[in-house]
Amino acid sequence: MSRPLELILARQWAALLSTPVMLFDMEGSLIFFNEAAGLLLGRKYDETGSMVGPEWQAAFPMEDEAGRVIGATDSPVATAIRSGSPVMRTVTVRAMDGVRRKATVTVFPVHGLERTRQGAVCLVHPA
Amino acid sequence: MSRGWNTDGKGLSVTLFGTRGSLPAPGPDTTRFGGNTSCVMVKNSAGQALILDAGSGIRIAGNRLPKDVKRVDLLLTHLHMDHIQGLGFFAPLYTPGLDVHLWGPPSTTRTLRSRLNRYLSPPLFPVRIRELPSRVHCHDVTQGQWEIGDFKVRSSLVAHPDPTLGYRLESEGRIVTYLPDHEPQLGCRTGLPTTEWLSGHHLAEGADLLIHDAQYTEDEYLNRVGWGHCTPTLAVRFAELVRARRLLFFHHDPSRSDVEVERICAEASRTHKQGMLVTEPAAEMDEIKV
Ligand SMILES: [Zn+2]
Numbered sequence A: 001m002s003r004p005l006e007l008i009l010a011r012q013w014a015a016l017l018s019t020p021v022m023l024f025d026m027e028g029s030l031i032f033f034n035e036a037a038g039l040l041l042g043r044k045y046d047e048t049g050s051m052v053g054p055e056w057q058a059a060f061p062m063e064d065e066a067g068r069v070i071g072a073t074d075s076p077v078a079t080a081i082r083s084g085s086p087v088m089r090t091v092t093v094r095a096m097d098g099v100r101r102k103a104t105v106t107v108f109p110v111h112g113l114e115r116t117r118q119g120a121v122c123l124v125h126p127a
Numbered sequence B: 001m002s003r004g005w006n007t008d009g010k011g012l013s014v015t016l017f018g019t020r021g022s023l024p025a026p027g028p029d030t031t032r033f034g035g036n037t038s039c040v041m042v043k044n045s046a047g048q049a050l051i052l053d054a055g056s057g058i059r060i061a062g063n064r065l066p067k068d069v070k071r072v073d074l075l076l077t078h079l080h081m082d083h084i085q086g087l088g089f090f091a092p093l094y095t096p097g098l099d100v101h102l103w104g105p106p107s108t109t110r111t112l113r114s115r116l117n118r119y120l121s122p123p124l125f126p127v128r129i130r131e132l133p134s135r136v137h138c139h140d141v142t143q144g145q146w147e148i149g150d151f152k153v154r155s156s157l158v159a160h161p162d163p164t165l166g167y168r169l170e171s172e173g174r175i176v177t178y179l180p181d182h183e184p185q186l187g188c189r190t191g192l193p194t195t196e197w198l199s200g201h202h203l204a205e206g207a208d209l210l211i212h213d214a215q216y217t218e219d220e221y222l223n224r225v226g227w228g229h230c231t232p233t234l235a236v237r238f239a240e241l242v243r244a245r246r247l248l249f250f251h252h253d254p255s256r257s258d259v260e261v262e263r264i265c266a267e268a269s270r271t272h273k274q275g276m277l278v279t280e281p282a283a284e285m286d287e288i289k290v
């Protein structure tokens, strides 16, 4: 089964950007991230493939500004998908290469034709 | 011309009333593959017919329906002019009381009916939908699956500018997939993506007949990236990836002569090495048995 066109086009667009971009499906699985995001996360997408929620949350946990690990249901991605509204938050990522990187993430849900919800796009701005 | 009759007496007949893309292209150079724009009729052995797209070919398709037809279903992939320009000349719309069902994509802000009204109203056309004597039912569809008589219909958005659907029709154990305007290679640096990320994949998977965009040559495509069309060679790659059994090169460029259509499609067909796929250019008024 191929993915919805909204996500297919988002991936093709993200693959051409030097802005770090991650794509999530409605279940919160990380289904793609571009090369720029790979530099922040410490691994390439070709190495990890897609990861379901618990996998990516374990692979690169996010911490809030007080240094506490953000739980799965409180993550900006989960919040954006659940609420259907954009979320912007500054987090510290414990990346897969062992380095901690601070970044501001903007997650916006993808609303398709006839308001079908298809997932979320996460833009990452290194802070 | 009619080819490929089934041995079990069942199956679908697919008649090509328009195979051209973008603009009708009548004239001495296009008599073989035809000059009318997109319109295809798929009929099962019980005689139930679905019509795909309303290019200029639909004028003749409309006249081929039985006189006592009770209901007509027209599935529109999208509302580019070459796919709706024949609509005002579709005879069933002028049959008093006949139920005509139009299926197609809304935009993010307008229904299918309101989008079609833009064309079927002055100054572009003298008659409005509400003034037609038939009973017109417009159905907004994007991705989904439903039944029309004995046909199982599946639609999904596919890669082409503006909301555009592909269709998969199943009846009597046969599958026909219709992707007349499709750029599955968009954004890929080489070839096509893997099936998970391949636009149209689940519509075309295992199709007995795949009708697919093959408008541009490789050279033409270099300057037309993002215009929404495919090349014959990439159409072959797509057909291989989805494991289609038979591929019709469709949506011929209006500038292409019969000789050129024949040549570029033959070149593309030679790139298929496994030998499982049957390929040919779509020719107007051909009737294909699936
Ligand atoms: Zn077209």
Ligand SMILES: [Zn+2]
Pocket (backbone or CB within 6 Å): B078, B080, B160, B181, B228
């Ligand atoms: Zn088009």
